[in-house]
Amino acid sequence: MDEARMSPQRSAKAGKKGDRAAGVSLPVLPEEKAGTTRIARSRNAPKRAIVLIFVQVLIILHIVQWLITGTTTTPIEPSEAMEFGRSGIINAGLIFFAVALLSTLILGRWFCGWGCHVVLLQDWCAWMMKKCGIRPKPFRSRLLVYVPLILAAYMFLWPAFLRLVIAPYVPDLHRRLVPWELETELITSDFWATFPGVMVAIPFLFICGFAAVYFLGSKGFCTYGCPYGGFFAPLDRHARGRIRVTDACEGCGYCTAVCTSNVRVHEEVRDFKMVVDPGCMKCMDCVSVCPKEALYFGFGPAPPKEAKLPAAKRSVQYDLSWPEEIVLAIVFLVTFLAWRGAYGLIPALMAIGIAGCVTFLAWKLWRLLRDANVTFHRHRLRKHGRITAGGWTFCCTAALAVAATIQIGIVEASYHLADRADDRVTVPLGVAFGLSEGQVTEAQRAHARAGLRWYRWASEVRAGGVGWPSPRQPIIDRRRAWLLAVIGSHDEAEAVLEQSKRDYGPTETLMEGLYLAALGQGENERAYALAEATLREHRTYHDLLSRVVQHMVDDGKISRGIDLCRERLDAFPDDARTMGLLALLKLEQGEMTSARSLLERARDAEPEYAGAYILLSMVDLQGGDAQAATQTLLAGLEHNPKSLPLLERLVDLLHRTGRRDQAASYEQRLEEAREAARRDRLGRTRGVAE
Ligand code: SF4
Ligand code: SF4
Structure with a gap:
């Protein structure tokens, strides 16, 4: 039956049915006949849905x-x-x-609602x-309600605590x-940088x-998971804007029956002349259904002191005994830690859920294993000691x-x-x-072997681990290949990368690993052939x-390097980076004009x-024209104002040519670019795993 039409008697019965459930036993309006009372639907619910x-x-x-447009306000x-x-x-x-x-x-916890x-x-x-x-039934716990507060502190306050209090004593951390x-x-x-993809969002x-909602109640996530609630709830306790009551209230309890935030309105x-529970989201459903129009949202005195007592000290019933509370708090924590960031995919809020x-x-x-009679929602799970279907x-x-x-x-x-x-x-x-x-020391080998052992466990089943296939597996494969190379097993490293390539396709890092593994086995010719074939196909593999x-240059095969660059330019005629590399080789050979034109x-x-x-500025300098070199670098900065290598070159050149004042005017920018590069390295935006 629809909750809004449930009679108070029925509601009370539903509360008693659950195994030690904390049902809400509602009083009955004296003039109403048992079984005929109907709670009106909240007129406010559609308005709130529209908002x-x-x-x-x-x-x-x-x-x-x-x-x-490509740009917008940050989320x-x-x-x-x-x-x-x-x-x-x-x-x-x-x-x-x-x-x-x-x-x-001022207004109380309105944002949630x-x-x-x-x-x-x-x-x-x-x-x-x-x-x-299915009528979602609230799950009442004394300890788990603190999860939002703890999560809020962890997400918003812990980084500052780490920086200000802990980091000064831990240089490496700093x-x-x-x-x-x-x-x-x-x-x-x-x-979208800080949001998860569709595969996680669904x-x-x-x-x-x-x-x-099914397991924990209509506002289960708000009660046990939302970190923002960890801020809203304590602030709500001080708000003057609250749901308040007039003398018209007759204590029928319809307001409590309609409240999906588990507030015993x-x-x-009755006790405080206002709703004091910080779980109240000011949704106004209770105001809307009150048959005596006794409730309203208004400003007045703050809640009295006794209203701030923990809910446990007031007459709230809980689903769990204290030992269960403690054990389940540990289960919750361990489960959260297990799921948080799992496979590099699960965000913290989802892990909490x-x-x-x-x-x-x-x-x-x-x-279910302990009690003779257990129900869940309207289903009997165990009856007189016998577990049902x-x-x-x-x-x-x-x-x-x-x-x-x-x-x-x-x-x-x-x-x-790992x-x-x-x-x-x-x-x-x-x-x-x-x-x-x-030489690779024995200590380094030991770390590498330990890493290999743990990476194997963390791998998917086909790679000998206990995990599921995930986007993290190619990363594990590459790390395993690296550690295998460290302990000298280049052939095994190659086999791991080959398998990864078959399963997940090539990436630049993977192909670089295969190339290095072939070199590590002393098969330079095979390594070069592999690299040449790869580079003919993949335009963006500039690091490789x-x-x-x-x-090739170190190997005395500069002409082979030149041929490789030329082949790439045949395949990708406007690839500036290949032109740059070819120009560098030309410079090595002293062909200034050709290098400049490239x-x-x-x-x-x-x-x-x-x-x-x-490189153009280097050509200018080799021609003895420091002024032209400076102009070239300045032209580069016009197109790429925050480029760290350009700024470094320019400041260095200005110092070397005695133009210290001009150099000083770029030093601030250089510092900012260095800082930005450092931020980039440390990963400024948080990933979905957080
Ligand atoms: S406020 Fe209204 S709905 Fe709530 S107990 Fe009083 S009379 Fe009933
Ligand atoms: S107490 Fe009233 S306003 Fe607050 S959440 Fe419950 S129904 Fe909504």
């Missing part, structure tokens, strides 16, 4: 505008505010979040479920942190929508969820350990592939091209290509 849909339309228009999304703690960036998301927080101090897309998703899922006869510098970033050309909608207004659902399933599974289905689902979590935990822990061991391998590339002098040509072609083909200006 929430309008918000989604604005978001879509924002994306469309970006797709059409107006609270998660973007994390950048401020990490690197000092003030973006549109931070400004929006700050305004939402300040308004919460009227502006959040996850609430729209949950409302829609709850509505769909009701249409299917070096690895992104520099913190106040900077405004309101416009972006890469709107399961996210399913888990944070249907699954969270009729008790709170999964952790909430898995924790619920694990708890219910435990109850539905119970077995539930058992299998819960066992699968737990098994998947264990499996993913093993994969992620292995990957983490990564740590891999980090400790600091052998130069040339030494690992026998291209330059040097540079490496191969350098090796570089001018490269500059015209790709005006942003810094290498063309740098």
